[in-house]
Amino acid sequence: MSKRVIITGGGTGGHIFPAISIGNALRQHDPNTEILFVGAEGGMEMTLVPKAGFNIKSVRISGIARQITLKNIQKNLAFPFKLIGSLSASRRIIKDFRPDVVIGVGGYASGPVGRVASKMGIPLVINEQNAYPGITNKWLAGRASRILLGNAAAAKFFAKSKTKVTGNPVRASLFTGTREGGLKLYGFDPNKSTVLAVGGSLGAKALNDALESGLAELMAADIQLIWQCGKRYYEGLKPRIAEHANLRLVPFIEDMASTFAVADLVISRAGASTISELILLNKPSILLPSPNVAEDHQTKNAMSLVDQQAARLVKDVDAKEKLVPTTLELLGNPEKLEALRKGIEKIEKHDAAQEILEEILAVMK
Numbered sequence: 181m182s183k184r185v186i187i188t189g190g191g192t193g194g195h196i197f198p199a200i201s202i203g204n205a206l207r208q209h210d211p212n213t214e215i216l217f218v219g220a221e222g223g224m225e226m227t228l229v230p231k232a233g234f235n236i237k238s239v240r241i242s243g244i245a246r247q248i249t250l251k252n253i254q255k256n257l258a259f260p261f262k263l264i265g266s267l268s269a270s271r272r273i274i275k276d277f278r279p280d281v282v283i284g285v286g287g288y289a290s291g292p293v294g295r296v297a298s299k300m301g302i303p304l305v306i307n308e309q310n311a312y313p314g315i316t317n318k319w320l321a322g323r324a325s326r327i328l329l330g331n332a333a334a335a336k337f338f339a340k341s342k343t344k345v346t347g348n349p350v351r352a353s354l355f356t357g358t359r360e361g362g363l364k365l366y367g368f369d370p371n372k373s374t375v376l377a378v379g380g381s382l383g384a385k386a387l388n389d390a391l392e393s394g395l396a397e398l399m400a401a402d403i404q405l406i407w408q409c410g411k412r413y414y415e416g417l418k419p420r421i422a423e424h425a426n427l428r429l430v431p432f433i434e435d436m437a438s439t440f441a442v443a444d445l446v447i448s449r450a451g452a453s454t455i456s457e458l459i460l461l462n463k464p465s466i467l468l469p470s471p472n473v474a475e476d477h478q479t480k481n482a483m484s485l486v487d488q489q490a491a492r493l494v495k496d497v498d499a500k501e502k503l504v505p506t507t508l509e510l511l512g513n514p515e516k517l518e519a520l521r522k523g524i525e526k527i528e529k530h531d532a533a534q535e536i537l538e539e540i541l542a543v544m545k
Contacts, residue, residue: 383410
């Protein structure tokens with residue numbers, strides 16, 4: 181008889197894309213495995229998961245707003261009622277689907293679904309991507325059969341006996357790029373240093389402001405820059421940025437494999453998936469953690485590399501003052517850049533999708 185698996189969670193790409201990777205690994209191992217995703221009503225997972233070829237159901241749940249405003253107070257007052265309703269909806273979904281295991285990847289929906297599954301005696305596996313665990317995974321940890329970590333720094337928050345560091349799944353396509361392919365894609369000189377600056381698909385204002393402010397210095401240093409400014413900022417930036425042979429300003433990058441391959445230094449936010457990609461690709465980086473995330477977890481993600489001399493950190497508020505000087509310092513001192521490269525090469529690598537798959541299969545036996 182084929183196995184039945186519920187994967188629950190979402191809210192952000194940092195939860196959703198690892199969840200989809202887990203689903204793909206399960207399906208590749210056994211195409212007959214029945215997989216159902218459960219997300220939060222109105223969450224981005226309700227669009228992204230079906231696009232990836234999986235069925236999804238929703239529960240009505242949202243988080244607790246921490247900033248005190250009238251709107252947030254009203255939202256928080258409704259939370260207990262949403263939680264009760266989501267627990268009932270989760271029970272109905274689980275009774276109907278009868279899963280052999282439930283996998284919680286963090287995010288609002290995984291709370292009620294994981295809680296109900298554990299109370300019904302169904303094995304619960306938690307996947308925590310960040311260096312600092314989210315509130316939902318901390319809440320569920322005591323009831324979980326296994327806790328699988330994307331970042332070793334999170335291990336201290338969970339019981340050692342049921343915790344394993346697996347790394348975070350990343351896109352297999354990232355390993356197909358070559359430096360030669362990247363040079364051809366961007367028309368760059370192989371004898372010049374190349375920087376990739378990426379603030380996510382929507383962009384990062386602090387990163388964009390810092391690069392715009394220091395662009396003349398970077399160009400004067402004959403540095404080649406691939407700058408993904410984000411879709412929301414591109415139209416505003418493009419008229420203000422003078423064309424230069426060493427500059428490629430783009431709203432979004434399709435071929436990340438070739439782009440990563442050609443980059444000598446990466447400037448980016450510090451989401452869990454990004455950290456995993458940098459580790460697996462052995463890329464030195466300057467990390468600019470977003471301050472607008474729960475528990476400031478991006479700073480903790482970044483510090484997991486900085487503490488191992490594998491990256492530099494520049495705070496969001498200091499970006500305009502320090503980002504470009506730090507870039508020039510590293511590229512102007514090859515020994516410093518090489519030290520970061522050696523630092524990240526030493527970090528343990530994981531075949532995350534395979535290791536997570538093996539843990540899930542063991543729980544389902």
